Amino acid sequence: MALMRPSLRPSATLQTPHIHQQVRHATLLKRPKRPYTFTQLITLSDGSTFLHRTTSPAPIYKSTKDTKNNPLWNPSSQKLLNVEEDEAGRLKRFRARFGRGFDVESLEEGEEAREGEESVPRERQEESLLDMISSVGQEAEKKGKAAGKREEAKKSGKGKGGQK
Amino acid sequence: MALQEVTSAFIKRMQSTQTPLKQAWKLQCLRTYATDPMQKELGELEESVHQATPTDAAGKRLSQYDPTQNAKQRKEQLPPSRYQFRSPRFYRGPLHPHQPLKSSDPASREFVPGPFTLPRLQQTYESTIAPDLMTLTYQHYPPGFERPQKGERLREWVGDSPYFKNRPRRGPRGYDVLPLLRKPITFRNVPKLERVTVHTMLKGAADDSAYLHVAGMVVQNITNVRVQTHAVRKSVASFGLRAGKHVSVTSELYGENMYHFLSKVIDVVMPKIKDYKGVKGSSGDSSGHISFGFKPEEVALFPEVEVNYDMYPPKMIPGLHVTVHTSATTDYDARMLLQAIGVPFYGKMVD
Numbered sequence: 001m002a003l004m005r006p007s008l009r010p011s012a013t014l015q016t017p018h019i020h021q022q023v024r025h026a027t028l029l030k031r032p033k034r035p036y037t038f039t040q041l042i043t044l045s046d047g048s049t050f051l052h053r054t055t056s057p058a059p060i061y062k063s064t065k066d067t068k069n070n071p072l073w074n075p076s077s078q079k080l081l082n083v084e085e086d087e088a089g090r091l092k093r094f095r096a097r098f099g100r101g102f103d104v105e106s107l108e109e110g111e112e113a114r115e116g117e118e119s120v121p122r123e124r125q126e127e128s129l130l131d132m133i134s135s136v137g138q139e140a141e142k143k144g145k146a147a148g149k150r151e152e153a154k155k156s157g158k159g160k161g162g163q164k
Numbered sequence: 165m166a167l168q169e170v171t172s173a174f175i176k177r178m179q180s181t182q183t184p185l186k187q188a189w190k191l192q193c194l195r196t197y198a199t200d201p202m203q204k205e206l207g208e209l210e211e212s213v214h215q216a217t218p219t220d221a222a223g224k225r226l227s228q229y230d231p232t233q234n235a236k237q238r239k240e241q242l243p244p245s246r247y248q249f250r251s252p253r254f255y256r257g258p259l260h261p262h263q264p265l266k267s268s269d270p271a272s273r274e275f276v277p278g279p280f281t282l283p284r285l286q287q288t289y290e291s292t293i294a295p296d297l298m299t300l301t302y303q304h305y306p307p308g309f310e311r312p313q314k315g316e317r318l319r320e321w322v323g324d325s326p327y328f329k330n331r332p333r334r335g336p337r338g339y340d341v342l343p344l345l346r347k348p349i350t351f352r353n354v355p356k357l358e359r360v361t362v363h364t365m366l367k368g369a370a371d372d373s374a375y376l377h378v379a380g381m382v383v384q385n386i387t388n389v390r391v392q393t394h395a396v397r398k399s400v401a402s403f404g405l406r407a408g409k410h411v412s413v414t415s416e417l418y419g420e421n422m423y424h425f426l427s428k429v430i431d432v433v434m435p436k437i438k439d440y441k442g443v444k445g446s447s448g449d450s451s452g453h454i455s456f457g458f459k460p461e462e463v464a465l466f467p468e469v470e471v472n473y474d475m476y477p478p479k480m481i482p483g484l485h486v487t488v489h490t491s492a493t494t495d496y497d498a499r500m501l502l503q504a505i506g507v508p509f510y511g512k513m514v515d
Contacts, residue, residue, distance in 0.1 A: 021257070021258070024257075025256075026254035026255065026256045027254060027255040027256075028253065028254055029251075029252070029253060029254065029255055029264055029273045029274060030273075030274075031273050031274070032274055032276050032390075033390045034276065034388075034389070034390060035384055035385070035388055035389075035390065037388050039281075040467075042428075042431070042432065042467075044431065050284045050427075051281070051284075052281075052283065052284070052424045052427065053280070053388060053420070053421075053424055054388065054424070054428070054467065054468055055384070055385045055468050056385070056468040056471045057471070058467075058471050061432075061467045063432050063436070065435050065436045066431055066432055066435045066436070067431050067434075067506060069435075070435035072435070072440065072441075072442065072508050073435065073508065
């Protein structure tokens with residue numbers, strides 16, 4: 001930290017004690033300036049909190065969108081994939097009134113998925129697990145594996161964007 | 165004569181031992197004469213003092229301890245306070261007798277106190293990420309395994325020419341930069357974050373310095389570090405740059421500031437960006453430094469900018485380049501570290 005201080009640079013000769021060159025000028029040693037910082041409590045959307053130092057004077061920062069409710073960071077969460085902004089329940093009421101049979105079904109399914117995230121068929125789950133196991137041994141394909149994993153995550157992100 | 169002197173000195177010391185606290189500051193002066201021939205007699209005396217039980221002695225001292233009384237009874241003034249070195253305001257070269265202190269010394273003018281917090285990201289790194297990375301990158305070698313010898317990276321000059329003798333070696337074939345070697349990762353060299361550079365270059369700053377001021381404020385507020393401006397070195401007519409004009413702003417984050425900044429970026433800012441895909445997989449300079457960027461509208465999502473967004477002229481809010489310097493020597497390791505921290509990557513991974 002202290003090594004890179006700009007005001008230290010002119011005195012770089014200090015570090016090489018063997019070469020003594022007389023310097024006829026004087027370099028001002030500036031006091032380092034640092035902005036004033038406050039301690040801020042960040043509250044994430046799931047209620048978890050942490051403290052950090054920041055220049056912002058607000059004591060609490062509440063975030064509505066963060067890693068806890070973003071599908072890009074939670075690729076396996078069914079709940080986040082089917083997220084539908086229906087805070088007042090207007091869409092639900094509309095469906096109950098004018099919806100066809102399939103609409104009502106999809107609604108129920110979605111709610112089931114929301115309670116316990118086990119709506120993924122069992123076979124698929126096993127498949128994914130097997131995938132993981134088989135890829136562990138392949139050292140040569142390490143890099144390819146990492147790439148593949150990420151692309152999945154990206155797909156899920158896309159799906160979310162499409163719903164908006 | 166000599167005998168008299170000795171006895172008088174002895175009596176003096178007896179007195180001083182009886183009322184040790186009244187003249188404690190004098191006693192300190194006496195201590196400098198510890199090499200006197202009196203030492204033997206004193207030694208006996210001190211033994212007798214120590215024979216009393218320590219609790220007794222402590223109680224006695226406590227009852228005697230009355231600083232205000234001592235101060236009143238004192239006839240002469242106390243000696244002036246200790247000499248304190250004052251770090252000079254100017255550095256006048258290595259031959260000057262009055263040299264500045266090191267910046268690590270609290271009396272130095274360049275001293276920066278801290279760290280004051282133990283950031284969450286740092287704790288996570290030390291407790292879980294570092295051991296995980298070490299396990300992931302572990303390569304087992306059976307006992308007795310010898311690594312195959314590789315050829316020299318720099319080639320010798322082979323030929324009959326007498327000038328080849330002692331000539332510096334040739335560069336590698338095909339390229340002129342030696343890539344960093346990847347050493348096997350042990351508990352000593354687990355990749356870690358070293359520093360973060362936040363950089364922004366402002367096109368309009370050449371004409372209007374207001375861009376520079378706004379960008380400086382934004383970057384300082386976001387990073388908690390005072391910014392540095394940079395001047396153009398060479399004129400480039402096609403970009404409209406003239407040498408000597410200040411057009412860019414950087415701030416270097418180390419330690420505490422770096423961890424706070426990164427955790428803020430990852431936990432709060434990145435998820436808020438609309439349709440954010442992540443950091444491009446091809447990012448990196450193939451020696452463990454990975455960079456990504458934020459557009460002006462994304463910079464406005466930082467909590468520090470958000471809190472008083474009206475302060476900044478909306479058209480002057482800059483975009484940012486963030487470079488994360490890790491101690492990893494390959495992009496693959498650096499990316500693994502960043503992924504563990506929570507940075508998403510997309511696209512083709514290039515190592």
